[in-house]
Amino acid sequence: MTLKLQMLGTGSAFAKNYYNNNALIQDENFTLLIDCGVTAPLALHQLDKTFNDVNALLITHIHADHVGGMEELAFMMKMKFNRKLPLYIAEALVEPIWEHTLKGGLYQQGHISSLQDVFDVYPLKPGVKTDISPGISVELIPTQHIPGKDSYSLYLNDRIFYSADMVFDPQLLNELVNERDCEVILHECQLQGPGEVHTTLDELLSLPENIQERTYLMHYSDDVEAFIGKTGIMEFVEQQRVYEL
Numbered sequence: 146m147t148l149k150l151q152m153l154g155t156g157s158a159f160a161k162n163y164y165n166n167n168a169l170i171q172d173e174n175f176t177l178l179i180d181c182g183v184t185a186p187l188a189l190h191q192l193d194k195t196f197n198d199v200n201a202l203l204i205t206h207i208h209a210d211h212v213g214g215m216e217e218l219a220f221m222m223k224m225k226f227n228r229k230l231p232l233y234i235a236e237a238l239v240e241p242i243w244e245h246t247l248k249g250g251l252y253q254q255g256h257i258s259s260l261q262d263v264f265d266v267y268p269l270k271p272g273v274k275t276d277i278s279p280g281i282s283v284e285l286i287p288t289q290h291i292p293g294k295d296s297y298s299l300y301l302n303d304r305i306f307y308s309a310d311m312v313f314d315p316q317l318l319n320e321l322v323n324e325r326d327c328e329v330i331l332h333e334c335q336l337q338g339p340g341e342v343h344t345t346l347d348e349l350l351s352l353p354e355n356i357q358e359r360t361y362l363m364h365y366s367d368d369v370e371a372f373i374g375k376t377g378i379m380e381f382v383e384q385q386r387v388y389e390l
């Protein structure tokens with residue numbers, strides 16, 4: 146079964162010409178939002194959508210370009226749409242996302258005192274495949290990003306790899322393609338400078354051709370146009386465009 150992918154944004158954390166790297170994944174009757182950054186409410190609005198058009202939220206890690214829109218989402222769902230959205234998130238992030246990110250804005254005495262008061266929380270175990278809808282499954286793959294910060298890339302429907310922010314991991318990409326029949330790789334891409342906490346374009350260009358041919362680049366900076374034609378056989382994902390995967 147094919148899935149539809151529409152990126153709300155394809156920008157890096159500090160991009161200004163592109164919205165945050167957040168995605169809508171759709172099967173026939175279900176829309177999953179992957180990450181909900183600061184720009185997600187406006188990016189959805191630009192597509193004539195609201196959070197009420199989303200059936201569930203899946204979070205990769207706690208950085209503002211991935212979770213900064215969750216306070217607005219939670220308030221909108223509670224106050225305007227009167228329902229809780231299912232939230233799929235690694236079990237290790239359940240407590241930190243409430244205590245360190247959301248509690249300050251969402252807490253209301255007698256009304257909201259936990260993550261479960263505003264979301265239907267589904268804690269995910271890394272390495273365990275979970276059905277989110279009849280047509281969408283996810284397995285979390287822990288990947289390295291910032292030392293001491295848990296970050297999880299996604300393996301969707303046993304065939305689509307969606308990188309969280311991560312440092313280059315060629316061994317993982319090799320294993321996914323050559324041993325797990327991965328068909329599509331949506332990978333974050335830092336265009337310039339040393340990777341440090343991200344994967345660089347130069348690193349991705351060092352991958353074997355059979356990996357590059359299925360790799361699409363996202364989470365890029367505002368200078369992306371200078372790199373068109375310099376990505377080998379890999380293509381940039383365009384925000385708002387609908388792709389069939």
Ligand SMILES: O=c1ccn([C@@H]2O[C@@H]3COP(=O)(O)O[C@H]3[C@H]2O)c(=O)[nH]1
Pocket residue numbers: 157158159208209210291310341342
């Ligand atoms: O050790 C660090 C920590 C952070 N940063 C920047 O902060 C950003 C946070 O969001 P991001 O993960 O999309 O991208 C990160 C980088 O741009 C960095 O360059 N080095």
Ligand SMILES: [Zn+2]
Pocket residue numbers: 157158166208210211310364
């Ligand atoms: Zn990011």
Ligand SMILES: [Zn+2]
Pocket residue numbers: 206208290310
């Ligand atoms: Zn990050």
